[in-house]
Amino acid sequence: MSEIARVLKTFVAYLKRPDLYPELGRKIIKNTVNRGNAFKGKEKTNxxxxxxxxxxxxxxSKLFGIDMDSFKSNYAEVLKYSEQREKECPIKMGDPGALELIYYACEFTNAKNVIETGVAYGWSSLAALLSLEKRGGTLYSSDMPYLAQDGDQYVGYVVPENLKSNWKLFRFADKESLPKIFAESSTFDVLHYDSDKAYNGRMWAYDEVYNRLKLGGVFISDDIGDNSAYQDFCEKNGIETTVVEYEGKYIGVFVK
Ligand SMILES: C[S@@+](CC[C@H](N)C(=O)[O-])C[C@H]1O[C@@H](n2cnc3c(N)ncnc32)[C@H](O)[C@@H]1O
Structure with missing residues (x-):
């Protein structure tokens, strides 16, 4: 599909979904007058x-006092199933977050309520759910529908059926999903942020979730090298953050 055809298809798909009109307005502003927002402060932060x-x-090891080495062997079977599902999936979605970091953040906090933005295939969701199923906790996730690719049905495709009873997936943009999630749970043990990567989108969501993160809770943000939002957020709040280099990107993580 050409770029113009893709943009047109996405636009028409948006028009059919009045619940997504607020996000359509934001996207138009983001891709026109606010274009520079995606990379603001990128060099400084890198x-x-x-x-x-x-x-x-x-x-x-430093933050949670845990050795991560047994994760891959303990969950070899489910990871193999999920890899197979990703291969079979007819559409291409976003790259996975750091599974061990998410899983052990949930273990460290004995998490009951976890919030994540950005699901795609559902790798980060899988990591949180593997921990949450042990204590009957809930994962609240937010992800935009994949309008251009008719991909709605594939969001979370790698998550096995037996883990889905602990999962609430909100299919809107974060600006609409997060208030709906907060109406169901007012505090969280772990955040994994991996959705809107623009400077303003991050700053809005970081503040919203940080205020609801328990003391001792874990805050994780993916792709913090895209712009300086994460660094500026940490400096503004006097947060000493750890930075993880992972598969060519930077992830920010701290314990509140
Ligand atoms: C990198 S992928 C997430 C990968 C996932 N965390 C994993 O580990 O497999 C980013 C996702 O964020 C979603 N997204 C982007 N902007 C968003 C927004 N404003 N609100 C909600 N979801 C958004 C996209 O639809 C996409 O599925």
Whole structure:
């Protein structure tokens, strides 16, 4: 599909969904007058992140006092199932977050309520759900419908059926999903942020969730090198963050 055909298809799909009109308005502004917002402060943050970065294994040991090595072997079977599902999935979605970091954040906090933005295939959801099923907790997730690719039905495709009873998936943009999630749960043990990567979108959501994160809760944000929103957010709130270098990107994580 050409770029113009894709944009047109997305636009028409939006028009059929009045519940998504607010996001359509925001997208138009984001892709026209606010274009620079996606990369604001990127250079500054990349040198800051590079100077602090450690591996995922080191971060899990430093912050949670846990050795992550048994995760892959303990969950070999479900991970194999999920990899197979991803291969079979007819549409291509976003890259996975750092599974061990998410899983052990949930273990460390004995999480009952976890919130994540950005689901795609559902790798990060899977990591949280594997921990939450042990204590009957709930994962609240927000993800935009995949309008251009008719991909709605595939969001969360790698999550096995038996883990879905602990999962509430809100199919709107974060600006609409988060208030609906907060109406169901007012505090959270873990956040995984992996959705709207623009500066303003991050700043809005970071504040909203940070205020509802329990003391001792874990805040994780993916792709913090896209712009300086995460660094500026940490500096504004006096937060000492850890930076993880993972598969060519930077992830921010701290315990509140
Ligand atoms: C990188 S993917 C998420 C990957 C996922 N966390 C994982 O580990 O498999 C980013 C997702 O964010 C969603 N997204 C982007 N902007 C959004 C917004 N404003 N509100 C909600 N979801 C959004 C996209 O639809 C996409 O599925």
């Amino acid at each position: 040198s800051w992140a590079a100077s602090k970065a450690i591996s995922q294994k080191e971060a899990i």
